[in-house]
Amino acid sequence: MQEILNTEEHQLFRQSFKEFVKAEIVPKNEQWEKEGKVGRELYEKMGAMGFFGIHCPEELGGSNLDYSYARIINEELAAVGASGVATSLMAHMYLAMIYLQKSKNPKLFEQYLKPSMEGKLVGALAMTEPGAGSDLAAIISTAVKDGDDYIVNGSKTFITNGYYGDYMVAAVKTDPKAGGAGISMLVIDLDQPGISRTKLNKLGIHASDTAEIGMDNVRVPQSNLVGQEGMGFYFMMQNLTIERMGIVWGALGAMQFIFEKTLQYMQERAAFGKPINKFQALRHKIVDLMTEYEACKAFSDVTSYRMVKGEQVVKECSMLKIQSCELLNKVAYECLQMFGGYGFIEEYPIARAYRDARIQNIYGGTSEIMREIVAKLIFDGASYG
Ligand SMILES: Cc1cc2nc3c(=O)[nH]c(=O)nc-3n(C[C@H](O)[C@H](O)[C@H](O)COP(=O)(O)OP(=O)(O)OC[C@H]3O[C@@H](n4cnc5c(N)ncnc54)[C@H](O)[C@@H]3O)c2cc1C
Incomplete structure (x- = not known):
């Protein structure tokens, strides 16, 4: 697996991205969490460093790298506890941009x-x-042809990114009678007449903005269609694997962050005359959690390797999303407990x-x-190829 996931190039890339995150994200994370948005300057710096172009074609100035590098980006962002920033950057890079790339449409490229x-x-x-x-x-938004527009x-x-972003790749029904086969993807500018945006307040990942978006007779050129009409569902299903693996890698990175902060706290905090990391009940809890983490990480590595090689991993990716996200919540819950009352205080990163x-x-x-x-694949012979 080393030759696919961890070559010298991967290590150099990880080092350079890690340094970038440390210099450009860690010092601002707190501020962006409070403001409920990621500073635009971060996007421009990521762009200037070539990070947004890593999967894009070389003729457009990209590096045409495979998704083993997406794994590094997701892990490193989560490993500093910047999940809100990561969500915003990932929505731009792995949700929106991927559709533009796959459109093979020179106008959308430019x-x-x-x-x-x-x-x-x-x-x-x-x-x-x-x-x-x-x-x-079951979506019901519609796009109806009118001259050269929809x-x-x-x-x-x-x-x-719906509130502060510039455009969205939106799923719309171009043939409402055709169910999933009537869905198409359209690129829509978010500052257009007819667009209204409402910012939603969330429980967490505050640095990423989340919006409800109204579309009232919005005029969109037909040339903003991604691929062909009716291909929307196919595109969405295709891209969900990379979106989900991104979440898996992020969950693993977040667990790494939580373990690091927790072990450090357990060393520093004393009770009954000794550091709390000397209490067997707490040590064993951490051992059990880390064992589950290692098993999940190994499953993720094998699946990442197979995905990068071009294999179909819908089943494994879905299993991993369940396993890693549920484990992350368990790890967060149990590790917060190690902090006692301080775990409930906002200043502590565990909160x-x-x-x-x-x-x-x-x-x-x-x-x-x-x-x-997964059940449909196992029991009903479904195929997502
Ligand atoms: C912070 C945040 C960011 C997001 N970002 C984006 C984004 O950028 N773009 C975007 O398009 N969407 C985004 N989403 C939407 C997200 O993907 C959906 O919320 C999610 O897919 C669930 O859909 P829903 O909320 O409509 O829940 P529902 O589909 O209404 O589900 C409600 C409950 O029923 C369960 N359920 C539904 N169907 C079944 C079934 N067949 N069997 C068993 N249980 C079932 C669900 O698991 C859930 O527990 C975001 C959501 C949040 C909260």
Whole structure:
């Protein structure tokens, strides 16, 4: 696996990204959490360093690297406890930009993908609607042809980067009678007439902005269509594997962060005349959690390796999303307990890590939906190839 996941190039890339995160994100994370948004300057710096272009074609100025590098980016962002920032950056890079890349549409490349690579435009992916989240085929936003444009009506909700972002790749029905086969993806500017945005207040990942977006007779050029009409569901299903693996890598990075902070605290905090890391009940708890973490990490490494090699890993990726996100919540809960009352105080990073963990089992597909996917593969002979 080393030759696919951990070559000298990977190590150099990890080192350079780690240094970038330490210099540009760690000092600002607190401020962005309070402001409820990531500073635009971070996008521009990420762009200037070439990080947003790592998976983009070389002819556009990208590095055309595989997803083993996505693993590094997700792990390193989570490993400093910056889950809110990570959510925003990942929505731009792995949710919105991936669709633009796959569109193979020179106009979308020029108008949206290149400025996204440079961090000059920030993108969002808008699939979820107030009435349809898990059941994406049930979306009701429509795009109806009018001359060279579409007229779009409907609403989207829970959209990461939807409030401060510049454009969204939105799932809309171009043929409402055709169910999932009638869904298409359209790139829509967020400052257009007819667009309204409402910022949503969240339990955690505060640095990432999340919005409800209304679309009232929004005029969108037909040339903003990603691929062809009716391909939306296919695109969404294809891209969900990388979105979900991103969440898995993020969950593993977040656990690493929690363990690091907890071990340090257990060494420093004394009770009954000795550091609390001398109490067997607490030590054994940590040992059990770390054992589960190692098993999950090993499963993730094997699945990452297979995915990068081009194998179909829908089942394993879904299993991993359940395992890693549920384990992250367990780790956050149990480790917060090690901090006693201080664990409940905002200044302690464990408090934020605990809040931030909760979304992982929900977005990118809930744990229940992941179990449904795996069950259909096991029991019903379903195929997601
Ligand atoms: C902070 C945040 C950021 C997000 N970012 C984005 C984004 O950028 N873009 C985007 O498009 N979406 C985004 N989402 C939306 C997210 O993906 C959805 O919330 C999620 O998929 C669940 O959909 P829902 O909220 O409509 O829940 P529902 O589908 O209404 O589900 C409600 C409950 O029923 C369960 N359930 C539903 N169907 C079944 C079934 N068949 N079997 C068993 N249980 C079932 C679910 O697991 C859940 O527990 C975000 C959400 C949040 C909270």
